[in-house]
Amino acid sequence: MESFERARLDAYFAKIASQFAPTEWPTSFLVTHLLAERPGFVRAVAAMSRLRALLPKPKSINTTAQREIEQMIPCDTLSRELFTNAETALDYFEARAAGEPVILLDVGGYFAPTLAEVHSRFSGQLLGVVEDTENGHRRYADLDKLPCPVVSVARSPLKDPEDFLVGQSVVFSTEAVMRGRGDILHGRPALVIGFGKLGSSIARLLHAKGVQVTVHDIDPVRRTQALSQGFAVARDREGALRAAGLVLCATGALSLHGEDFPHLRNGAYVATVTSSEDELELSSLPDVYTRTMVGDHVTRYQTTGHYFYLANGGNAVNFLHGASVGPFIFLIQAEILAGIRMLTRTDLAPGLHEANADDRAAIAATWLSYFNR
Structure with a gap:
C-alpha cells in the first residue's frame, strides 16, 4: 500500500472511530483474514478498544x-x-483479559461452541460478539439460546459489494489455477453449488465468459431465482456432479460429502469460496484415493478409473491471489466498528442483532467522501 493510500485509509477509519466512539472502553479479541490491507482495520479496532490479541485465520x-x-x-x-x-x-481469555469487559470480533463462528460457558464462567464480562460471515451467522443462530448479544454484519447491504467482488475473484483465481496446468474454463460445463450472494456472482461471471452454468441450491426460492436469471438448475445432484467439468462450492456450509466425490466427472476441478473444513468433507473421502500435487496449488485425487483435481487444498481459491476486493472491504469493516459501540451500550438483549439503517447510511456517506474520487 502506497503511503498516501495508507494515510487516506487511516483518516477514513479515524473518522469512523469518531462517529462510533464507544460509550465505554472495552477489551477486544479479533479474528480476521490477515490480508495485505488489514493492518489499517486492526489499528482502527485498537483505537476503539483494548485489543488484547489478533487471531489470524x-x-x-x-x-x-x-x-x-x-x-x-x-x-x-x-x-x-x-x-x-x-x-x-x-x-485463554483469563490469561489475556481476566476481569475485563470483553467483545469478540469473529469471522466464521469460532467462539460459538463454548460461548455459553465462557459467558457464565469468565471472571470478566462478555459483552457480546460481532460476526462477519454468513457461515458464522448460522453457527450462532443454531445455538439453542444465545447468552449475550451477537451483532451480525453478514447480511448487511454494506457487505453486498464485497460479496459480489469476492465471487469475481474466485472465478479469476480458479481460471488462473487451471491455466497453470494448461487447462481453460471453456468447454467445461460448470456446476455452482449455492446461489447466495457469492454463488450468484460466480455464476454470472462464468456465464459472461461463455461457460455453460448449472446451479444447485437446497433452497427452492434460490432455485427459482437462478432460473429467472437464465441458469440451468440441477434436478438431480448426482447427475449434475457427473456432468460438470468444474465444481465451485459457495454455500458457506458443507457442499460436498465424502460420498459425493466419486460422482465427479473424470478430470473435473473443484474449488471453494471458504475453508475446506466448512465446504468439503475430505476426511470422509474413500481411502482408496491417492493424493498427488500436480501443479501449483493443484492436488490430483486418483483411484482406479477415477480422478479429479482440487484447487488450493480445498481452501478458498481466491486467497491464492490476495482475495482483494479493493476499498469496498472498508465498508463492512466500518460496520464491525459500529458493532463495538452497539455492544458497549449494554442495552441489547441476548440474541442476534444488526446495525440500523441510519448507521449504515452514515458509514456509506463517509466511505464515499474518501474513496469515490
Missing part, C-alpha cells in the same frame, strides 16, 4: 502484514480446537 496470512501487526499487539495461533473446549477457551 491460518490459511490467509500475509507475512508482511503479520510482521507489522506484531509490533503493535500479540498475534496468537487460531484453531477451531482452541474454542471448542470450554476449559481451553476460558484459560
Whole structure:
C-alpha cells in the first residue's frame, strides 16, 4: 500500500472511530483474514478498544502484514480446537483479559461452541460478539439460546459489494489455477453449488465468459431465482456432479460429502469460496484415493478409473491471489466498528442483532467522501 493510500485509509477509519466512539472502553479479541490491507482495520479496532490479541485465520496470512501487526499487539495461533473446549477457551481469555469487559470480533463462528460457558464462567464480562460471515451467522443462530448479544454484519447491504467482488475473484483465481496446468474454463460445463450472494456472482461471471452454468441450491426460492436469471438448475445432484467439468462450492456450509466425490466427472476441478473444513468433507473421502500435487496449488485425487483435481487444498481459491476486493472491504469493516459501540451500550438483549439503517447510511456517506474520487 502506497503511503498516501495508507494515510487516506487511516483518516477514513479515524473518522469512523469518531462517529462510533464507544460509550465505554472495552477489551477486544479479533479474528480476521490477515490480508495485505488489514493492518489499517486492526489499528482502527485498537483505537476503539483494548485489543488484547489478533487471531489470524491460518490459511490467509500475509507475512508482511503479520510482521507489522506484531509490533503493535500479540498475534496468537487460531484453531477451531482452541474454542471448542470450554476449559481451553476460558484459560485463554483469563490469561489475556481476566476481569475485563470483553467483545469478540469473529469471522466464521469460532467462539460459538463454548460461548455459553465462557459467558457464565469468565471472571470478566462478555459483552457480546460481532460476526462477519454468513457461515458464522448460522453457527450462532443454531445455538439453542444465545447468552449475550451477537451483532451480525453478514447480511448487511454494506457487505453486498464485497460479496459480489469476492465471487469475481474466485472465478479469476480458479481460471488462473487451471491455466497453470494448461487447462481453460471453456468447454467445461460448470456446476455452482449455492446461489447466495457469492454463488450468484460466480455464476454470472462464468456465464459472461461463455461457460455453460448449472446451479444447485437446497433452497427452492434460490432455485427459482437462478432460473429467472437464465441458469440451468440441477434436478438431480448426482447427475449434475457427473456432468460438470468444474465444481465451485459457495454455500458457506458443507457442499460436498465424502460420498459425493466419486460422482465427479473424470478430470473435473473443484474449488471453494471458504475453508475446506466448512465446504468439503475430505476426511470422509474413500481411502482408496491417492493424493498427488500436480501443479501449483493443484492436488490430483486418483483411484482406479477415477480422478479429479482440487484447487488450493480445498481452501478458498481466491486467497491464492490476495482475495482483494479493493476499498469496498472498508465498508463492512466500518460496520464491525459500529458493532463495538452497539455492544458497549449494554442495552441489547441476548440474541442476534444488526446495525440500523441510519448507521449504515452514515458509514456509506463517509466511505464515499474518501474513496469515490
